[in-house]
Amino acid sequence: xxxxxxxxxxxxxxxxxxxxxxxxxxxxxxxxxxxxxxxxxxxxxxxxxxxxxxxxxxxxxxxxxxxxxxxxxxxxxxxxxxxxxxxxxxxxxxxxxxxxxxxxxxxxxxxxxxxxxxxxxxxxxxxxxxxxxxxxxxxxxxxxxxxxxxxxxxxxxxxxxxxxxxxxxxxxxxxxxxxxxxxxxxxxxxxxxxxxxxxxxxxxxxxxxxxxxxxxxxxxxxxxxxxxxxxxxxxxxxxxxxxxxxxxxxxxxxxxxxxxxxxxxxxxxxxxxxxxxxxxxxxxxxxxxxxxxxxxxxxxxxxxxxxxxxxxxxxxxxxxxxxxxxxxxxxxxxxxxxxxxxxxxxxxxxxxx
Amino acid sequence: xxxxxxxxxxxxxxxxxxxxxxxxxxxxxxxxxxxxxxxxxxxxxxxxxxxxxxxxxxxxxxxxxxxxxxxxxxxxxxxxxxxxxxxxxxxxxxxxxxxxxxxxxxxxxxxxxxxxxxxxxxxxxxxxxxxxxxxxxxxxxxxxxxxxxxxxxxxxxxxxxxxxxxxxxxxxxxxxxxxxxxxxxxxxxxxxxxxxxxxxxxxxxxxxxxxxxxxxxxxxxxxxxxxxxxxxxxxxxxxxxxxxxxxxxxxxxxxxxxxxxxxxxxxxxxxxxxxxxxxxxxxxxxxxxxxxxxxxxxxxxxxxxxxxxxxxxxxxxxxxxxxxxxxxxxxxxxxxxxxxxxxxxxxxxxxxx
DNA sequence: ATTTCAATTGACGACGTCGACATTGGTGCC
DNA sequence: GGCACCAATGTCGACGTCGTCAATTGAAAT
Numbered sequence: 001x002x003x004x005x006x007x008x009x010x011x012x013x014x015x016x017x018x019x020x021x022x023x024x025x026x027x028x029x030x031x032x033x034x035x036x037x038x039x040x041x042x043x044x045x046x047x048x049x050x051x052x053x054x055x056x057x058x059x060x061x062x063x064x065x066x067x068x069x070x071x072x073x074x075x076x077x078x079x080x081x082x083x084x085x086x087x088x089x090x091x092x093x094x095x096x097x098x099x100x101x102x103x104x105x106x107x108x109x110x111x112x113x114x115x116x117x118x119x120x121x122x123x124x125x126x127x128x129x130x131x132x133x134x135x136x137x138x139x140x141x142x143x144x145x146x147x148x149x150x151x152x153x154x155x156x157x158x159x160x161x162x163x164x165x166x167x168x169x170x171x172x173x174x175x176x177x178x179x180x181x182x183x184x185x186x187x188x189x190x191x192x193x194x195x196x197x198x199x200x201x202x203x204x205x206x207x208x209x210x211x212x213x214x215x216x217x218x219x220x221x222x223x224x225x226x227x228x229x230x231x232x233x234x235x236x237x238x239x240x241x242x243x244x245x246x247x248x249x250x251x252x253x254x255x256x257x258x259x260x261x262x263x264x265x266x267x268x269x270x271x272x273x274x275x276x277x278x279x280x281x282x283x284x285x286x287x288x289x290x291x292x293x294x295x296x297x298x299x300x301x302x303x304x305x306x307x308x309x310x311x312x313x314x315x316x317x318x319x320x321x322x323x324x325x326x327x328x329x330x331x332x333x334x335x336x337x338x339x340x341x342x343x344x345x346x347x348x349x350x351x352x353x
Numbered sequence: 354x355x356x357x358x359x360x361x362x363x364x365x366x367x368x369x370x371x372x373x374x375x376x377x378x379x380x381x382x383x384x385x386x387x388x389x390x391x392x393x394x395x396x397x398x399x400x401x402x403x404x405x406x407x408x409x410x411x412x413x414x415x416x417x418x419x420x421x422x423x424x425x426x427x428x429x430x431x432x433x434x435x436x437x438x439x440x441x442x443x444x445x446x447x448x449x450x451x452x453x454x455x456x457x458x459x460x461x462x463x464x465x466x467x468x469x470x471x472x473x474x475x476x477x478x479x480x481x482x483x484x485x486x487x488x489x490x491x492x493x494x495x496x497x498x499x500x501x502x503x504x505x506x507x508x509x510x511x512x513x514x515x516x517x518x519x520x521x522x523x524x525x526x527x528x529x530x531x532x533x534x535x536x537x538x539x540x541x542x543x544x545x546x547x548x549x550x551x552x553x554x555x556x557x558x559x560x561x562x563x564x565x566x567x568x569x570x571x572x573x574x575x576x577x578x579x580x581x582x583x584x585x586x587x588x589x590x591x592x593x594x595x596x597x598x599x600x601x602x603x604x605x606x607x608x609x610x611x612x613x614x615x616x617x618x619x620x621x622x623x624x625x626x627x628x629x630x631x632x633x634x635x636x637x638x639x640x641x642x643x644x645x646x647x648x649x650x651x652x653x654x655x656x657x658x659x660x661x662x663x664x665x666x667x668x669x670x671x672x673x674x675x676x677x678x679x680x681x682x683x684x685x686x687x688x689x690x691x692x693x694x695x696x697x698x699x700x701x702x703x704x705x706x
Numbered sequence: 707a708t709t710t711c712a713a714t715t716g717a718c719g720a721c722g723t724c725g726a727c728a729t730t731g732g733t734g735c736c
Numbered sequence: 737g738g739c740a741c742c743a744a745t746g747t748c749g750a751c752g753t754c755g756t757c758a759a760t761t762g763a764a765a766t
Binding site: 051 | 354357399400401402403406407410412428429432433436437440445446447448449450457460463464466467468469584593606609612613614616617619636637640641642651653
């Protein structure tokens with residue numbers, strides 16, 4: 001591999017001068033600069049970052065630790081946000097996945113430290129409470145899509161599940177819905193409670209009595225291997241004699257199953273029942289017809305801004321305890337509509353849209 | 354940061370001896386070894402890989418270049434396969450995303466070279482023909498989920514779209530289906546043609562005349578911004594007076610829309626119509642009820658084996674032109690069933706399952 | 707002409723690690 | 737005892753880069 005000295009020799013200058021050119025330092029004659037640049041181009045010289053980092057104690061590498069990278073399809077957006085930030089700021093991204101395994105996580109930390117990376121973005125693919133397995137030496141770390149357990153101080157950045165869910169519920173109430181069904185996420189996920197709490201709060205604020213709410217558990221069990229009750233529960237809720245006019249699903253994947261259940265029962269969406277989801281997981285939310293009203297999670301921004309927070313931290317400017325919350329926007333699409341008087345029988349075959 | 358010399362000083366030995374212990378070299382007294390290990394633990398010493406790589410000219414880092422990492426939800430599995438291989442073989446993974454942009458791609462190559470990584474896995478998130486923008490100096494590269502344009506030699510690893518599609522079609526034929534609908538992928542994708550060709554070949558081999566096949570285009574336009582005709586086409590096909598008894602969709606996302614169309618028309622799956630997909634994108638294939646018969650793409654293995662091929666290449670043992678094809682398995686679930694008599698037309702085959 | 711000063715360039719060493727080689731001390735053998 | 741040999745350990749330098757500081761040059765100021 002061609003080194004700075006090779007360039008120096010070819011250009012007929014000292015290695016230091018080449019270094020100056022490469023790093024854009026001042027006080028280099030246009031003449032020599034040209035010579036050097038020519039030599040660089042000729043030889044295809046590219047600076048060795050490892051060597052550079054040895055001297056500077058900065059690698060410009062940030063690490064991402066994920067738990068279940070491929071299990072959830074959203075993950076990509078967070079990672080992409082980080083990558084784009086990195087690309088825009090001259091950093092490189094080291095990626096590691098733990099599969100939620102403690103031992104692997106420890107290995108990953110060790111490896112990252114061995115690479116002397118500047119900082120770590122600890123990305124939990126489900127919004128929940130985590131404690132990174134930090135060892136003796138510590139690296140600046142920001143938790144993304146999660147927050148630390150009590151007693152541990154890490155800056156974190158999270159989506160505003162509560163706000164999003166509150167707004168979504170309000171959206172339905174403003175459309176005139178007074179009986180609303182709710183299918184819960186796996187309670188292990190932090191978002192699950194926040195979303196449910198917000199739902200209840202918004203319903204109460206909207207003057208809806210608890211008896212008009214139908215709340216069911218959609219999933220439970222360890223993350224990645226949960227049992228799924230959604231389809232069954234949706235069928236059940238939508239078969240009630242006095243069925244809700246709207247059904248909120250813990251996320252879009254659940255909404256998919258609710259759609260199928262509704263269609264299976266011959267109900268039209270949104271004419272007979274409004275169905276909404278959460279996440280704006282676009283394969284589903286745009287794939288469903290009519291397209292799904294849902295709440296967009298700011299995954300990309302979580303990644304981008306998380307990287308930015310980390311950068312602050314690395315530069316000693318960030319706060320050790322900052323907790324940033326990103327807004328979640330309701331995306332109103334065609335699956336939600338005004339509540340209507342509830343007909344008795346509906347023809348199974350509806351109209352095209 | 355604590356270095357090998359700090360450890361040496363604390364342990365009362367030379368740095369070289371510490372190096373020996375760290376690297377498991379022979380000829381160290383159990384006694385000294387213990388002293389050294391104690392010092393390492395005390396100080397929390399972790400070897401500096403950058404320094405190591407400077408000497409050894411090996412970084413043990415492999416790079417992944419992706420084009421549309423988050424656009425497609427499968428991507429994660431390929432990356433995870435690579436990561437798991439890396440974890441199992443003491444390598445680290447550097448990740449970069451180009452968004453399909455030439456300029457960014459050039460930057461990425463440059464950055465990777467600057468890091469002196471051992472090799473690159475060029476992962477195209479859609480199976481298609483690519484040419485990595487290699488510069489002057491070249492890094493060992495393996496194409497994953499894609500293959501090089503004519504005239505360029507890179508080893509590659511790809512899924513057997515043809516075989517999978519052939520088997521899937523045969524599966525339907527063996528269930529008695531004689532009129533089959535087919536909704537095509539975006540023709541820009543390499544898999545699109547392979548899957549269609551295999552479908553036609555299998556149909557012909559099964560003695561089905563072309564006039565009993567209904568083939569429609571489901572999507573077209575630039576990747577990431579395509580126009581989607583699937584729902585409309587599915588409605589259209591399933592509304593035909595003499596409609597197919599089975600509908601093959603270019604991928605699972607398309608199958609989702611076909612489901613919705615079928616349900617919308619009051620058709621039951623699989624009783625009235627069999628619907629199958631491709632990809633085994635589990636959010637969809639398991640989320641749909643009944644669960645979707647589809648073809649599993651070996652994404653994880655693509656990643657794992659791709660990494661392994663790359664490793665061979667790096668070690669000078671691999672072939673520059675190997676083209677490895679991984680089998681795609683039909684995953685028969687409940688969305689496909691025996692063809693049945695339908696409406697006006699009577700079909701000989703008519704058992705329930 | 708001499709001095710002063712700034713601009714330009716180079717020599718050198720250090721970063722952390724490990725390969726090549728040297729040194730030390732002990733063991734076994736005649 | 738003398739010698740060969742080997743195990744254990746250390747010394748030194750090089751990898752590629754860049755910070756520090758010195759050297760050189762030329763031009764402006766006196």
